[in-house]
Amino acid sequence: MSDATTVLLVLSVGTFALKSAGPLLLGGRELPARIQRAVDLIPAALLAALAASATLVNVSTLVVDARVVGLVVAAVALWRRAPFVVVIVLAAVATALTRVVI
């Protein structure tokens, strides 16, 4: 069984447990406020880490390459409220052009 399939199995079961705990077990009680506040912040940390890693890392080393340009362009596009498709296309085009030019 490949690594991907193992992750798939573990993540599927774990995720379903998280999703169904409320409807199947808890009937209306709320998470303690402190825990809820921490949970609210987790995606920000992880997504930012993943964005940075996907941009600046090549196999465990930090590398600055054309992807950085793509990310900056994506950030500008998001700031200007462009639709997601436009953000992706602009990022890709910017990166490709950077490779042609530099």
Added chain:
Amino acid sequence: MGHNLGVTSDGSNTVDPGPEVDLIAVRRRLRRQAASITAAVAPFGIVFGAAAATAGLSLLEAIGFSIFVFGGSSQFAAVEILGDGGSVPAAAIAGLLLNVRSLAFGIVMAPALTGGLLQRAAMSQLMIDESTAVGTATADRRARMYGYLAAGIGVFVVWNATTVLGHVVFSSAGDLIETLGLDAAGPAAFLALLWPRLVDVAQRTTAMVGALVALVLIPVTPPGVAILLSCSGVLVGLRVRKRADASKPHEEGV
């Protein structure tokens, strides 16, 4: 509810306890909200399929993620870490951390999801940002389940269809990916998932610290571990939130 969830934020919160004819109008509005939310996930699904292909996942594995995990950012995270050569635990834990909020969604939606055990279990699989957003957009409890299912089922179908599309189109892309600059699609997708969450200083601080911690640790840790350690940014964010709340004594936290 006021939460900023996932890809889109739904600002409409109406109380509609009126007669039967109002239920028809409420349901129509919920269908419209569900439709636009569903359309918004299509490009994400394509990028996920492509990312899965780039990371070396088979079409079956990619589909498996979109059916059985069915959680956008967690799927991206797991696939990214696997593609970097990360360990199974690192990929699985990162994915689970990104799905912890499903627990909160389930608690919120639980009163509206009625029926037998199997029915509630089946409906639970659809517990994502988008279905919860639409499901909580009305105070009418009868309409909540309707909105939840409209968005949940719509997104499920579109997400899986676009996963297949993305994987099939890009699985043999090879060098084409760099020539077309598509290796910037992954970073852009993560940024797009992150962006709607950066609503206050606590979230923004958490994101910055998380990114910095990851970048500093990546060269010296096994793949994926640095991503998990980025959660230390949450501790900083909680501090920031405490300080921000202390200086605004009349603001109600949601």
